Amino acid sequence: xxxxxKILGRIRHNLGRGPxxxxxxxxxxxxxxxxxxxxxxxRTSISHGRQVNLLQDKLxxxxxxxxxxxxxxxxxxxxxxxxxxHNLPSQIKMSxxxxxxxxxxxxxxxxxxxxxxxxxxxxxxxxxxxxxxAETGTLCMASGLDTPSTLNFLPENHIVVLxxxxxxxxxxxxxxxxxxxFGEAEMPRTVNFISGPSRTAxxxxxxxxxxxxxxxxxxxxxxxEQKA
Amino acid sequence: MQVTSRHFKDGAHEALxxxxxxxxxxxxxxxxxxARAARVEELPEFDDLRDTAVDIKNHVIENLDYYLEYFxxxxxxxxxxxxxxxxxxxxxxxxxxxxxxADAKTVTKGKSMITEEMALNDFLSEQGIEPIxxxxxxxxxxxxxxxxxxxxxxxxHKTKDQVxxxxxxxxxxxxxxxxxxxxxxxxxxxxxxLREKYVAADVGITGANFLIAETGSTxxxxxxxxxxxxxxxxxxxxxxxxxxxxxxxxxxxxxMMRLLARSATGQEMSVYTTFSTGPRRKDDIDGPAKxxxxxxxxxxxxxxxxxxxxxxxxxxxxxxxxxxxxxxxxGGHSYGWVYPGxxxxxxxPQMVGLEEARHxxxxxxxxGRCEEVCPVRIPLPKIMRHWREKSFETQVTPxxxxxxxxxxxxxxxxxxxxxxxTRCGAMALRIAAGKKGRINSLPMMGGWTSVRDLPAPQxxxxxxxxxxxxxxxx
Numbered sequence: 027x028x029x030x031x032k033i034l035g036r037i038r039h040n041l042g043r044g045p046x047x048x049x050x051x052x053x054x055x056x057x058x059x060x061x062x063x064x065x066x067x068x069r070t071s072i073s074h075g076r077q078v079n080l081l082q083d084k085l086x087x088x089x090x091x092x093x094x095x096x097x098x099x100x101x102x103x104x105x106x107x108x109x110x111x112h113n114l115p116s117q118i119k120m121s122x123x124x125x126x127x128x129x130x131x132x133x134x135x136x137x138x139x140x141x142x143x144x145x146x147x148x149x150x151x152x153x154x155x156x157x158x159x160a161e162t163g164t165l166c167m168a169s170g171l172d173t174p175s176t177l178n179f180l181p182e183n184h185i186v187v188l189x190x191x192x193x194x195x196x197x198x199x200x201x202x203x204x205x206x207x208f209g210e211a212e213m214p215r216t217v218n219f220i221s222g223p224s225r226t227a228x229x230x231x232x233x234x235x236x237x238x239x240x241x242x243x244x245x246x247x248x249x250x251e252q253k254a
Numbered sequence: 255m256q257v258t259s260r261h262f263k264d265g266a267h268e269a270l271x272x273x274x275x276x277x278x279x280x281x282x283x284x285x286x287x288x289a290r291a292a293r294v295e296e297l298p299e300f301d302d303l304r305d306t307a308v309d310i311k312n313h314v315i316e317n318l319d320y321y322l323e324y325f326x327x328x329x330x331x332x333x334x335x336x337x338x339x340x341x342x343x344x345x346x347x348x349x350x351x352x353x354x355x356a357d358a359k360t361v362t363k364g365k366s367m368i369t370e371e372m373a374l375n376d377f378l379s380e381q382g383i384e385p386i387x388x389x390x391x392x393x394x395x396x397x398x399x400x401x402x403x404x405x406x407x408x409x410x411h412k413t414k415d416q417v418x419x420x421x422x423x424x425x426x427x428x429x430x431x432x433x434x435x436x437x438x439x440x441x442x443x444x445x446x447x448l449r450e451k452y453v454a455a456d457v458g459i460t461g462a463n464f465l466i467a468e469t470g471s472t473x474x475x476x477x478x479x480x481x482x483x484x485x486x487x488x489x490x491x492x493x494x495x496x497x498x499x500x501x502x503x504x505x506x507x508x509x510m511m512r513l514l515a516r517s518a519t520g521q522e523m524s525v526y527t528t529f530s531t532g533p534r535r536k537d538d539i540d541g542p543a544k545x546x547x548x549x550x551x552x553x554x555x556x557x558x559x560x561x562x563x564x565x566x567x568x569x570x571x572x573x574x575x576x577x578x579x580x581x582x583x584x585g586g587h588s589y590g591w592v593y594p595g596x597x598x599x600x601x602x603p604q605m606v607g608l609e610e611a612r613h614x615x616x617x618x619x620x621x622g623r624c625e626e627v628c629p630v631r632i633p634l635p636k637i638m639r640h641w642r643e644k645s646f647e648t649q650v651t652p653x654x655x656x657x658x659x660x661x662x663x664x665x666x667x668x669x670x671x672x673x674x675x676t677r678c679g680a681m682a683l684r685i686a687a688g689k690k691g692r693i694n695s696l697p698m699m700g701g702w703t704s705v706r707d708l709p710a711p712q713x714x715x716x717x718x719x720x721x722x723x724x725x726x727x728x
């Protein structure tokens with residue numbers, strides 16, 4: 027008997043039944059396919075404008091830094107200022123994502139931008155975000171051919187360009203968005219939820235930033251929606 | 255791993271004399287526990303979420319066979335492989351075979367309690383494959399050839415000075431000869447050493463906090479980002495998980511996520527929560543080309559249908575130990591196996607045998623804090639009591655202890671006699687104590703009097719006082 031059969035057999039024996047009958051199996055399948063929301067904290071049931079504020083507050087409390095700019099035009103200047111304020115080199119590794127092409131990088135010629143996955147020598151990365159969750163101040167990054175996930179982890183400094191239209195209230199909102207983009211029961215290879223820069227408390231329970239992932243996380247929130 | 259639970263009493267005794275252990279473990283009271291309370295306070299739905307989580311977990315266990323098969327189908331659809339393993343030995347062999355296929359010389363590892371259970375590191379080393387722990391705490395204890403003393407803060411027992419010395423000795427070979435004393439500098443040094451290892455590794459091994467049946471995803475949660483580098487840079491990713499880690503849907507996972515970090519470290523979310531689904535896609539420019547899931551049973555399925563089934567809900571958050579006065583006093587290593595604290599006292603007898611672990615369920619004051627803070631409401635004191643009963647019934651409890659309990663039961667069942675004896679006993683103790691009112695040694699009570707005096711009973715027995723008061727009131 028295979029290990030698989032032994033394990034399943036033991037489970038069924040101890041549950042006092044055989045394999046689920048068709049009726050019971052349908053219930054379980056429907057539960058999965060229905061993926062009903064459980065209790066979602068009320069703190070996310072607020073206007074979108076307040077969700078954006080909540081996200082910023084949460085991220086800042088998690089030791090990330092946030093700036094808000096009115097349009098994509100301002101992004102390169104923000105990036106330049108951020109790099110110079112932190113004495114960082116102007117070489118940047120950026121996602122190959124087309125969403126980054128709408129940003130007029132040419133306006134700031136000092137930025138030396140390469141595109142691709144991260145390598146160990148990269149010090150600064152710039153990526154888009156798939157979404158962000160106001161509930162907990164969490165970014166959601168979906169891997170793909172033009173959004174390599176190593177950019178989220180390998181460089182010491184991670185700059186994220188986040189559009190306000192991608193800011194959601196809860197995790198549940200993001201699950202719906204993922205299903206919408208990738209299909210039911212489909213996920214990109216890697217979905218990273220990121221809540222602040224890397225940290226550890228493994229030495230005498232003292233909080234130290236920059237354990238293995240980025241030491242700094244900077245989010246540029248771009249208004250891309252019409253103000254009501 | 256090597257089980258030393260039978261030496262619990264000696265271990266506890268030593269830990270109580272160890273100043274470093276006392277400092278380190280008392281800190282969880284002011285650290286994790288305070289932070290947890292603050293996060294719970296901020297989330298009015300917390301208790302309702304716990305109830306939902308209990309329902310989800312119970313539902314999964316009732317249908318575990320179906321969910322496991324469903325999960326497997328989804329992993330296969332995404333191009334991954336699932337390896338079913340009854341025992342640690344089977345799981346070690348499955349990992350080894352994958353490593354051999356990858357021609358692996360080094361493997362990086364994310365923090366994983368289940369690979370601690372399997373003693374995977376020792377096994378891989380014996381096979382000529384170098385395992386490298388990447389979570390800072392795990393890395394420290396791997397260098398020191400020790401094992402975790404806390405399930406989410408494995409190097410809790412190490413002082414900064416010990417880490418300084420350890421790195422100073424072990425990092426010489428990388429040309430790092432300066433002795434670092436600042437915690438930030440120590441973290442930086444480990445970061446730099448491990449950077450090269452991530453890239454060089456042929457296989458990355460992680461655990462899994464959750465398995466999602468709906469999508470065939472495995473989920474890991476870290477604060478350092480080590481788990482992500484471990485699983486995204488090597489060509490092969492192995493996720494090792496026990497069978498009860500399944501949740502049905504992404505929505506169910508988010509309910510668990512809302513409880514996990516709050517209960518564990520008192521964060522709303524850990525910094526990184528990562529869902530991995532299959533190997534890298536056709537056009538992806540990074541990510542592992544091969545994705546394997548090891549599904550390990552090792553005693554879990556035997557809990558189903560027993561009075562200890564509730565243990566299968568455990569999220570491995572560590573809240574029970576963070577709030578346990580016994581754990582804080584005796585530290586993690588006294589428990590002698592992977593899981594310390596109340597969860598260890600309830601789970602380890604099942605995993606390593608009651609004979610080996612019989613002291614652990616006794617190492618409790620039954621104050622009930624563990625159950626109070628458990629995000630999935632595991633009745634830990636009740637389960638410990640079951641083990642105590644079983645220990646007595648199956649004669650695992652040694653004879654003198656059994657006789658003692660038998661003798662006590664004889665009197666307890668005869669109230670009049672019991673009261674008379676306690677009255678006499680109290681009087682005898684009072685006489686023995688003399689003017690001091692304390693007794694510093696007493697036959698058969700060495701366990702008490704070796705470390706503190708026994709105060710002599712004052713006045714009448716409780717029952718006598720009770721009667722007297724009742725008379726006075728009427």
